[in-house]
Amino acid sequence: MNQRKNKECIAMLLAGGQGTRLGVLTRAVAKPAVPFGGKYRIIDFPLSNCINSGIDTVGVLTQYQPFELNQYIGNGQPWDLDRLSGGVYVLPPYMKGNAGEWYKGTANAIYQNIMFIDRFNPEYVLILSGDHIYKMDYDEMLDCHKKHNADCTIAVYDVPLEQASRFGIMNTNPDGSVYEFEEKPKHPKSTKASMGIYIFNWSVLRQYLIDDEANPDSENDFGKNIIPNMLRDGKVLWAHEFHGYWKDVGTVSSLWEANMDLLDDKSGINIGGDGGDKIYARNSAEPPQFIAASALVKHAIVSEGATVYGEVKDSIISHGAHVGMGARVIGSVVLPGAKIANGAEVYYSIIGENATIGAGAVVGAIQTAPVKGEWQIALVGPGAKVADGGKVKPAEMVE
Amino acid sequence: MNNVMGVIFASDYETKLNELTIHRTTASLPFCGRYRLIDFTLSNMVNSGITQIGIVTRSNYSSLMDHIRMGRDWDLNRKNSGISIFPPFVLNASREMYKGKIEALYSIQGFLSHNPEEYVLLTNSNVAMNIDFNKVYDAHIKNGADVTVLTHKACPTSSRRMVVSAQEDGRIKDIYITEKPEDETYDIGLNIYLIKKDLLIKIVEKQYSRGCFDWEKDVLTKQVHDLKLYQYKIDGYVAVVDDIKSFYNENIALLDNDKRNKLFYGEGVIYTKVKDSVPTVYMDNACVKNSLVADGCVIDGTVENSVLFRGVKVGKGAVIKNSIIMENGEVMENAEVCYAITDKDVTIRNGRTISGYETYPVVVAKGKTV
Numbered sequence: 001m002n003q004r005k006n007k008e009c010i011a012m013l014l015a016g017g018q019g020t021r022l023g024v025l026t027r028a029v030a031k032p033a034v035p036f037g038g039k040y041r042i043i044d045f046p047l048s049n050c051i052n053s054g055i056d057t058v059g060v061l062t063q064y065q066p067f068e069l070n071q072y073i074g075n076g077q078p079w080d081l082d083r084l085s086g087g088v089y090v091l092p093p094y095m096k097g098n099a100g101e102w103y104k105g106t107a108n109a110i111y112q113n114i115m116f117i118d119r120f121n122p123e124y125v126l127i128l129s130g131d132h133i134y135k136m137d138y139d140e141m142l143d144c145h146k147k148h149n150a151d152c153t154i155a156v157y158d159v160p161l162e163q164a165s166r167f168g169i170m171n172t173n174p175d176g177s178v179y180e181f182e183e184k185p186k187h188p189k190s191t192k193a194s195m196g197i198y199i200f201n202w203s204v205l206r207q208y209l210i211d212d213e214a215n216p217d218s219e220n221d222f223g224k225n226i227i228p229n230m231l232r233d234g235k236v237l238w239a240h241e242f243h244g245y246w247k248d249v250g251t252v253s254s255l256w257e258a259n260m261d262l263l264d265d266k267s268g269i270n271i272g273g274d275g276g277d278k279i280y281a282r283n284s285a286e287p288p289q290f291i292a293a294s295a296l297v298k299h300a301i302v303s304e305g306a307t308v309y310g311e312v313k314d315s316i317i318s319h320g321a322h323v324g325m326g327a328r329v330i331g332s333v334v335l336p337g338a339k340i341a342n343g344a345e346v347y348y349s350i351i352g353e354n355a356t357i358g359a360g361a362v363v364g365a366i367q368t369a370p371v372k373g374e375w376q377i378a379l380v381g382p383g384a385k386v387a388d389g390g391k392v393k394p395a396e397m398v399e
Numbered sequence: 400m401n402n403v404m405g406v407i408f409a410s411d412y413e414t415k416l417n418e419l420t421i422h423r424t425t426a427s428l429p430f431c432g433r434y435r436l437i438d439f440t441l442s443n444m445v446n447s448g449i450t451q452i453g454i455v456t457r458s459n460y461s462s463l464m465d466h467i468r469m470g471r472d473w474d475l476n477r478k479n480s481g482i483s484i485f486p487p488f489v490l491n492a493s494r495e496m497y498k499g500k501i502e503a504l505y506s507i508q509g510f511l512s513h514n515p516e517e518y519v520l521l522t523n524s525n526v527a528m529n530i531d532f533n534k535v536y537d538a539h540i541k542n543g544a545d546v547t548v549l550t551h552k553a554c555p556t557s558s559r560r561m562v563v564s565a566q567e568d569g570r571i572k573d574i575y576i577t578e579k580p581e582d583e584t585y586d587i588g589l590n591i592y593l594i595k596k597d598l599l600i601k602i603v604e605k606q607y608s609r610g611c612f613d614w615e616k617d618v619l620t621k622q623v624h625d626l627k628l629y630q631y632k633i634d635g636y637v638a639v640v641d642d643i644k645s646f647y648n649e650n651i652a653l654l655d656n657d658k659r660n661k662l663f664y665g666e667g668v669i670y671t672k673v674k675d676s677v678p679t680v681y682m683d684n685a686c687v688k689n690s691l692v693a694d695g696c697v698i699d700g701t702v703e704n705s706v707l708f709r710g711v712k713v714g715k716g717a718v719i720k721n722s723i724i725m726e727n728g729e730v731m732e733n734a735e736v737c738y739a740i741t742d743k744d745v746t747i748r749n750g751r752t753i754s755g756y757e758t759y760p761v762v763v764a765k766g767k768t769v
Contacts, residue, residue: 038678039694077471078673263680272677272695283673287663288432288706290656293689303678304433304694307656316678 006121007086009142009199010057011050012110015043015130016103018064021251023397024381025352030062032130033069034255035335035353037262037271038303038318040281041072042249045135046128047079047088048279053138055126057086059116061109063093063102078282091116105220111209122202127222129196133258133269134246135277141240142199150238151204152230154178155197157246167193168223170239178237181227192239195246198222204235245269253374256350259316259333262301284319284336294325310340321351324359330366338380341388348394349378358388365394403536403593404516405444406507407437408500410457411523411590415557415642418764419742423462426454426524428640429725429743431653431662432693432708435466436640438671439527439662441473446667447532449520451480453510455503457487466672473670483510499612504603511596519599521614523590527638527649529665532593535631539593542569544629546598546619549591551637555581556645561588561615563630571628574620586630588615589639593631636661647740647760650706650723654689676709684715700730714749721757739763 019031026034032043043060050058058081062069069090075081076088091113093102103109110117110127117125124145126138136155145153156170164185170192171180182188208226212218218225231237245268249255261267271279286305291297296311305320310327317323321334324342332346337354340346344357349364357363363386364378376394380386384398392398409426419428426437437454444452452475456463463484469475470482485507500521504511511519518539520532539547548571550563555577562585565571574588602618611617619628636658638649653659663669676695681687686701695710700717707713708725714732722739730736734747738755742765747753751769755761763769 078675278675279677280675283675285668285670287659287669288691288693289679290654290659291687291690291692291702295688297681297687298685299683300681301678302681302692312681319678 005085006123007057008122009055009124009126009138010059010086010117010120010122011046011055011126011128011138012113012117013043013046013058013060013128013130014106014109015060015069016063016109017129017131019131019250022255023252023379024384024399025252025255025350025379026065027381027399028065029068029382030065030130031250033072034249035318036133036249036255037259038301038316039284039336040271040279042133043069043072043130044079044279044281045133046130047073047076047081048277049134049136049138050126050128051079051081051280052277053136055138056081056083057120057122058088059091059113060088060130061091061103061113066090066092072282074282079280086120089116105225106222107209107212107218107226108220110205111213111220114206114209117202117206125200125202125205127196127198127200131250132195132246132248134195134242135244135270135279136197136242136246137277138197138199141197144240145199145238148177148238149236150177150199151201151235152227153199153238153240154227155195155242156192156239157195157242158191159193161188161191164188164191164193170194172239176239176241178231178239181223181231183223192241194223195242196222198227204230251374252350252377252379253370256333256348256375256377259350260314260331262316263299263314286319289317292325295323310342327357332364335382344386347378348375349380349392351380352382352384354383355380356385358386358390360388361386361390361392363392367394401448401450402516403447403449403518403520403532404451404511404514404596405440405449405453405520405522406504406511407440407452407454408457408503408521408523409437409454409460409463411525411641416640416646417643418762419643419646419740420459422459422765424456424458424460424524425640426456427460427463427466428525428646429708430527430640430646431650432691432706433674434527434669434671436527437463437466437524438473438669439529440522440524441467441470441475442667442669443528443530443532444520445473445475445670449532450475450477451514451516453483453485453507455485455507460484460486468672472672480514485510499617500614501603501606501612501617504599504614505607508600508603511600517596519594519596521592521594521599525640526589526591527640527662528633528636529662529667529669530633530635531666535593538569538631539629542629543627545594545627547593547629547631548574548619549589549631549633550586551589551633551639552584553587553637553639554584555587557642560585561590561619562586563588565630569629569631571623571630574615574623574628576616576620586632587639589633589637590615635665638662643740643760643762644758647723651704651721653706654691654704659691674709682715685713700732708743717747722760742766745769 015032019026081088289306292309302317303319309325318336326343341359347364409424679696682699693709700713710727716733735752741763746768
């Protein structure tokens, strides 16, 4: 392929994570393919951000349970990423000469795709991860990167001090340049958490990746190896502060919270995109939702193809889901195609894709506050069945 | 069915849709919350393997072009075959728009003869159903028919319906066009025909040269004994939209679960243009009963027995009953809408009341503010 024009900036999206903390939700799919917000999947957010920021070339690095994700991405058309030059590419690990290996770490995954990136010969490479819900203009971040002549710019998010020890923290000078990176510090000096979004000058990163690979003691990780090495060598690293909505949805509790934030005007998450920042998704081609005469739907989000005969409150009902007569769904997230049979009660739960909750079953319980920061969300896995009259306790997981 | 090509007549001048088709063709008439009428014909064709499709337009076809674009949403953006849209044409001699299907077909002879398919499926675009045209094709071959005429059982609720009567074996003995509405049930033609391409071209040339332009009146009714016309009955769900009343009734009829399942979960998937609307938000004062709601709505009022299209806003205290609110309609606080069809981008301001009757729904034209 002859690239007539080099790309200024291409994105590499790390989508290989197993997402073990999401339990049965990621048993058969990669975390970025987990459904979100009634009609989206997590990966829709970084992909839509890319196209809305003018980045038309995205490599998606996959290795864990890739089929559903691959099928979902397809040729990239839903995100307008089906391009003559560029577009979206799914990049699994592959054999090189006689050898081949899995992606060992975040940096190694990019290292293994140096040849892919070189084909576009970009000035900058944007590194993204596939497990956050946020809307961001990467172009602004790139402007910040260029303005400061940085070698690497890291997006940071101001977190509460008491939570800072759970994140990778950037310690910055007053001008915004980074002098130190601490991974999950016990005594954080700053509250600027790394969002796992980096812009590198490709020529600089390329050399660091090669050097890092040559070091047998390295964990081949951006946070643990590449960033500290660049700081040690006196490279210019800049922190780009992000002030919008951002949430890591790595746990069942945080995934539930992010869904609930959609119902809260004050949360600042606005997935509608009046200002050219729409979130795109692959469409499921279903008829409009049907709300029956027996239904009661308040403070809820419901998507196409859903049929509601029962009560739905403070909940997200995804496309093609069904809530039967006399059923109650309170404070819950019902994923695509799930069926809540007549008279079943679902409280503070996540019901997996195509799962069935039997008639009269009771799943989860109403909660007023999280326990040690974690909501006790009952989780029914994709395709799982809860028998008629069955009981699922809060925080219990059903396969 | 790589052997069949489709020709869709997007404007259907038999219809009486008044305000609703001032700005659009019948084909692009919004239907059931997120569709346009042509989606059903296109989806049925694609699901049956018909991918060579010509769409003949007559007037006001920009909404249709905007809806169909390259045909990607129906998987019709193909290297070979796909959608060809034929804008209205004016023949040099006549200086007026085509007068009937015969003249329209005469003008697209190139499209018909240059493509390899041997059969043509001719159809209007005012019918919503979910059928497999392969079965029609099989019956056509089995019967050795010249023309297969698709019919359904209904009362001719308006004039100019085509009544078909056939023998036991399906061979049509008589066809006539009704003059006035009747209460009795007949087999009524759906304006959908399967015919061998060579025969179609031959008929079109002959009729055109004699100044006969009406496919139904000049060909079918007159040549019922010369041509082997066979009936193909559609027994399942069929919605025919040809006036305001049928438009209203057929939309509201889809509140019925059984009908909806037949239309959307029958033979194949019904596709439409993807708009990436966010899911619908129900606020604290929402009270929605027996209604179809598309994505992108924000509802804080009461909605009963109604169909809301994409992006409709219902303010606090607003009441919508027995109505059809098209895309981006806004019913503001404490307004009331009853037995109404509001076209796209209509605003009903605070406290206003709009009311029609079940037998005569009031229509608010596109973009108007009440």
